[in-house]
Amino acid sequence: MPYKKVIFFVAPLMLLALLLPLSASAQESANCLACHSSMKGRIKAVSGNLIELNIDSEKFQSSVHSSLACTDCHIKFSDNPHTSPNAPVPQAVLAISAKISKKYPIDPVAAAACVQCHDEIYKKVLESVHGKNITQKHQTDGALCLDCHGSPHYIVPISNPAALMGRKHQVETCGKCHGNKALNEKYKMEENVMDSFEESFHGRKLALGHTKVPVCASCHGAHDVKSADDPTSPVFGNNRLQTCGKCHKGANEKFIPAITHKLPGPIPYYTEKALIFLVLGVFTFIISHVLLEAFSDIRDAIFRKGGHK
């Protein structure tokens, strides 16, 4: 009886499924991780791109996305092992994946899948200067979700000090591109962004552990970041009255130019040079005077006892 024979196979499997305390998605993730947590290195796709094979299982389990199934984002892969990545993809995801396929030639669907949960934010990003750079200018070196937040497998809450976009690491994360000379030249971006922030009171206090000073997104906006030349940017012209005013009550038109990423103009530059000249001049005088006087006192004490008063 073929029917009965099937039961023999299915019943223990069903029992097993009931016994396992894992949810369906976790079990499915576990299946994938069975291989991918132990696989090391990268393979070359047909297109010539390298694909990272390894997933750090422990880090993934402590990420915000640990409850998701692999196929929630890797939508095209439905079976296990994934021999035929042709599963149906929702329309919303497909629409975005088409726009970003140049940046993500291997699996644009997975990169677009974020929209399923982060719908509003993803749309904001696509309208931002970062998004348009990819969807309209079709660049591949601009930022999208993963460039700022890191691998989706390991994203931790923003309150976690390890978060790439948290207070502690945000500036260096943005700096991966905005402190990159080649990219700054290519996109004609302000070159002094990182240095000027470091030197500013904001940057210094951040380094000292101040918990309220602004980091990049505090002034420039996050997912909807715009070029500083865009009149709707929070750091454009008098928009700064409101932006600076978030912390500096009563920020006025004479105050808002205080923070800039531009290189110092000639007046501060030459004043600083003059002050350094003055400082060195005074140091030379006082240090030589003190040392010579001490030297002459010792000399007198040894060789000219009572010789003078």
Add this chain to the structure above:
Amino acid sequence: MSQSSTTTTREIPKEIERFNVTFRIQHIIMFTTFLLLSFTGWGLKYAYAPGGVSSWWIRVWGGPETAGIIHRVAGVTMLLDFVWHVIYLFYLFGTKRMTINLKTTVIPLPKDVFDVIKNYLYFFGLSKEKARYGKYSYAQKFDYWAVFWGMFIIGFSGFALAFPMLVSHIIPQFATAWIWQLLSIMHSDEALLAIVFILFWHFYNEHLKPENFPMSWLWITGKISTDTLKHHHPIEYEMLFPDANKNKD
């Protein structure tokens, strides 16, 4: 004749008052706030010191926010101390309690330049005589006027940085593009100058010098012994006690 004989027989006191209690209080406020400002400001100036040492140092002062409050309160106190000093000087001059005498004034004179040259020659063994001072040596005059310079440069810029909205009203529109950067450069560079100046100049001259070590107690007593006065401020001594030498002879 009898009058002159009474003056010549006037006894030379053991010590005289050099700074009255007002000046002493002003000095104490000045160095207390100076130390607080230096300690808290240093951490901010060298926020990126290796090993996170500045971040630790600022935690010693209660963290960046508390250190910022300490810095502002100390700064305002120091400015008020300075204003008090200037007003007090006006009062002393206005009521003729203090007059300008070339032998006792703290105002820099050509003599001070010659004194510097004379001392350098002495240091190098090219002269057998050290400079002779009035009430204030050039080192002391330098100490005094350095505070004025600091007050105008560091004090004003610090006030502007601490209360930007208030100060912004007196900043002309054309200057807004560079003034803030200029103010922070001025504040930071000149503060370094002030700290190093105090560390080398004031500390050596008033604390480390063998004759002063560990310190001259003048800052608290206000008194200087006539013996010290005779040695270190002979011109003032001769002016105060013109007959002292005569008596001895």
